[in-house]
Amino acid sequence: xxxxxxxxxxxxxxxxxxxxxxxxxxxxxxxxxxxxxxxxxxxxxxxxxxxxxxxxxxxxxxxxxxxxxxxxxxxxxxxxxxxxxxxxxxxxxxxxxxxxxxxxxxxxxxxxxxxxxxxxxxxxxxxxxxxxxxxxxxxxxxxxxxxxxxxxxxxxxxxxxxx
Amino acid sequence: xxxxxxxxxxxxxxxxxxxxxxxxxxxxxxxxxxxxxxxxxxxxxxxxxxxxxxxxxxxxxxxxxxxxxxxxxxxxxxxxxxxxxxxxxxxxxxxxxxxxxxxxxxxxxxxxxxxxxxxxxxxxxxxxxxxxxxxxxxxxxxxxxxxxxxxxxxxxxxxxxxxxxxxxxxxxxxxxxxxxxxxxxxxxxxxxxxxxxxxxxxxxxxxxxxxxxxxxxxxxxxxxxxxxxxxxxxxxxxxxxxxxxxxxxxxxxxxxxxxxxxxxxxxxxxxxxxxxxxxxxxxxxxxxxxxxxxxxxxxxxxxxxxxxxxxxxxxxxxxxxxxxxxxxxxxxxxxxxxxxxxxxxxxxxxxxxxxxxxxxxxxxxxxxxxxx
Numbered sequence: 351x352x353x354x355x356x357x358x359x360x361x362x363x364x365x366x367x368x369x370x371x372x373x374x375x376x377x378x379x380x381x382x383x384x385x386x387x388x389x390x391x392x393x394x395x396x397x398x399x400x401x402x403x404x405x406x407x408x409x410x411x412x413x414x415x416x417x418x419x420x421x422x423x424x425x426x427x428x429x430x431x432x433x434x435x436x437x438x439x440x441x442x443x444x445x446x447x448x449x450x451x452x453x454x455x456x457x458x459x460x461x462x463x464x465x466x467x468x469x470x471x472x473x474x475x476x477x478x479x480x481x482x483x484x485x486x487x488x489x490x491x492x493x494x495x496x497x498x499x500x501x502x503x504x505x506x507x508x509x510x511x512x513x
Numbered sequence: 514x515x516x517x518x519x520x521x522x523x524x525x526x527x528x529x530x531x532x533x534x535x536x537x538x539x540x541x542x543x544x545x546x547x548x549x550x551x552x553x554x555x556x557x558x559x560x561x562x563x564x565x566x567x568x569x570x571x572x573x574x575x576x577x578x579x580x581x582x583x584x585x586x587x588x589x590x591x592x593x594x595x596x597x598x599x600x601x602x603x604x605x606x607x608x609x610x611x612x613x614x615x616x617x618x619x620x621x622x623x624x625x626x627x628x629x630x631x632x633x634x635x636x637x638x639x640x641x642x643x644x645x646x647x648x649x650x651x652x653x654x655x656x657x658x659x660x661x662x663x664x665x666x667x668x669x670x671x672x673x674x675x676x677x678x679x680x681x682x683x684x685x686x687x688x689x690x691x692x693x694x695x696x697x698x699x700x701x702x703x704x705x706x707x708x709x710x711x712x713x714x715x716x717x718x719x720x721x722x723x724x725x726x727x728x729x730x731x732x733x734x735x736x737x738x739x740x741x742x743x744x745x746x747x748x749x750x751x752x753x754x755x756x757x758x759x760x761x762x763x764x765x766x767x768x769x770x771x772x773x774x775x776x777x778x779x780x781x782x783x784x785x786x787x788x789x790x791x792x793x794x795x796x797x798x799x800x801x802x803x804x805x806x807x808x809x810x811x812x813x814x815x816x817x818x819x820x821x822x823x824x825x826x827x828x829x830x831x832x833x834x835x836x837x838x839x840x841x842x843x844x845x846x847x848x849x850x851x852x853x854x855x856x857x858x859x860x861x862x863x864x865x866x867x868x869x870x871x872x873x874x875x876x877x878x879x880x881x882x883x884x885x
Contacts, residue, residue, distance in 0.1 A: 459526050467529070475533035490527075492546045498831055504544040 363390065364398035365413075371406035372398055375413055378420040383412075384462035386494045403460045408453045415443060415466055448489065451477070528552060532565050535540075536636055536880045556669035560880040563614075563665040575766065575823060577834065578635065578875040579841070580608060581862045588635070589841070589854060596841070602638065604629065607775045612661040612717050614881035615671055630659065632671065632885045634695070635878060641885040643673055644691040646698035653680045654687070660715030660722045661735055665881050667720075668693040670755045672736055674722050676712055679703055688734055688741065693885075701739040706732060714873075715844065716763045718770040719791065730757040746792065751784060752794055762872050767824040771797065775819055779803075782819060782833070798846045800833060805851055810838045818868045820875035836870040839863055 361377040363388075380390055386399050401409065418439050422432050444451065455470035478486055487494060496504065517869070519706055531539060531553060546757055577589040578599060582695055584606065586599040603620040606747075610617040610756045618631045618640075633640040645656065656677045663671035673691040679702060687702030706712075717724040721733040723744075731744040752774075759774040770787040773796060780802035785794035802817045820834045820841070833844040839858040844851050857863045 387535060394638075434726070439834055455530070456526070459523070461528075471529045474530050474534050478530075478542075479534055479538045483541065486542060486545050489543075494545075495547050496544065 365409065366398045367404055367406040367409045369406050371409070373409060374407075375417075376420075378424065379413060379416040382416040382420065382463055384464070385460065390458045401461070404457045405453070405478070408450070408457050411443075411446075412448070412457055412463070416463065418443075419465065422505055424491060425438055429497065436469065440469055448474075448477060452489075524548070524552060528558060530562070531558070532562055536562075540557075540637060540880060543547070552709050554884060556884050558618060559884060560665060563881050563883070571617045575839055575877040575879050577610070578611065578823065578876040578878060579820075579870060580876075581869065583607075584840075585862065595861075596857075597634070601633070603640075606631075608876055609659055609713070610661040610715070611876035611878050612663045612671070613665055614883050615661060615663045615885065616876070616878065617659060617661040617673065625738065630673075632661070632673070634881070634883055634885050636880050637882060637884075639885045643691060644676060646691070646700065649850065650700070651677060651687070651689075653681070654678045657686070658713035658724075660717060662717040662720070662722060663883070664717075664720075665883050668694075669722040669883060671883075674715060674736070674837060675716065675744075676724075679844060684708065688736065688739075690736065699739075701734075704741040705735075706741070711763075714763060716765050716770065718765050725761055725772065727756075727761055729753070729761055729774070730774075731763075732842070745779065745789075747847070758870075762819075764822050766822055767826070769824050771822055773819060773822065777816075781815055784822060784833075798831070798833075802835070802837075802843055805837060805842075810844065810851065810852065817870055819873060820870055821877060823877065834875065836868060839865065841870070 362374050363377065363380045363386075365375060365380070366371045367373070377390070381387055386401075389399060389417075405414070419436065422435050424437070425436070446454070449471060451474060455467065455474060458467035458470055478489065481489070486492070496503070527549075531542070531549075534542070539553050543553050572817050577777070579589065579596070585605040586597045586601065586608075587596045589596050601618070603618065604623065605621055607619040607621075608616060609619055613776045614634065614636070618633050618724060619628055620631060621628045624883045630643045630645065631640045632643060641763045650867075654677045656675060658676045660674040661671060662674060662678075672693070675691070675824055676690045677687055677689070679685045679687050684705060685703040686706055687697050687700060688704065693699050704822055706724070707730070708725045709728075710732060712724060715724050715734075717723075720737055721732055721735050725731050725732045732741060733744055734741045740769045752772075756774060759776050760776075762773050762775075764771045766774060772787075773786045774783045775781075782799075782800045782802060783796060784798040787794055804816070815838045818836045821830045823830075823834060825831055829845070829847045831846050833846065834846065834854070835842055840856050841854045842851060843854050857869070858865075862869070
């Protein structure tokens, strides 16, 4: 598949989401997904790469994130301006519904995008920092498996944390 | 909802989120579920959390625990700049040592007169009783001092060091070390130490317990090799001039070992720091406490007691904590400025005209989740 015309063109890859939607991305975006880097480098990424754990809604966001980061880093602006720009972008990007945030975190983990994983973990942590136990259980869909006595004992231990 | 379940069921990912939370939230979230409790309570998590927050929040100053009377304690939280009462969940606790987030306490029950030694985390409020080593070899011996060795950035486990006499000589000592990883004691001996060594003030620094003599001589027990030696070359002539007539005390803060020499009459303090290669002291700071602005004094000519030195990550944060004229005050070495941390004159335990705190009443600690 290597013709002389293709060398001058930008390499593109096709990513297929869990629900079958295909996204076309440039190499600079695709390489940020560590999980498929080997496929790309080994030229095994044809005709498309199936990403079984990511829905099209989330994949679109992930691609938007990677695209912005790739463009900002190669844009020729000074490092400090690029840093500021990314910070602003990241802040706005994290301004989503918390279920989306959880899915983005999960996707970043699966796709192995370190900066996005760090960003989503940090955002989730600051989101739940001051929440009650009941709110956290609901958000993470965790069942309370303590008996009444056990829960009382555990709560006694952290009584000061509410002061 | 699907992803929430994925995260909640993926411990590695959950750990990554939890690692970014402050201690207070983590202690609260221990009661979310059994799995969360296990994750947050594990030594592995505690160590990761400590490492992460030491790296990312290097400027968090340590907390200070103050003993106001034999069994009344207050802690000073530098983030909110206030003193709050701290109640230990034991009867008449005696605070023996504090080391990087864990405390060594001695508690005696009034009914049975039995003395218990406890390792206690003031943040998680967990404690563990330590039963001292005993066999036919230490029958009839006296415990001279216990020390605590704990560095959460190195290991989630701690060691308790017990220094005691031997049954056959007043000048020969043995050392027993308890390791929290194996829950066992190991015994080393026999060591010779001068009789006037401050046995009960063993300070942990760089995998060694250090004891000081009033002369400024320093001895250290190496926890890795079980050796006890005098720090050679540690006392150049320039220090000897200071040592004469001074109170000497040893303090560790934020990875630095200090020898503080206070000329009480002259109210002059010099702070010497051990070089990182462990070979000798150098003069780090000196303070003329006569320069405390008169505005801070209730009456003139009052005594000063030096409590502790707190080393921040940068020089600007390094502070001397002292007690003067009904107040706990700070002196910033870098800017040479004084400030009041807390004015005790409105507190119920304030006694006018007397020094209520001494150097053995102040203990630094850091917030950790370290299991005991």
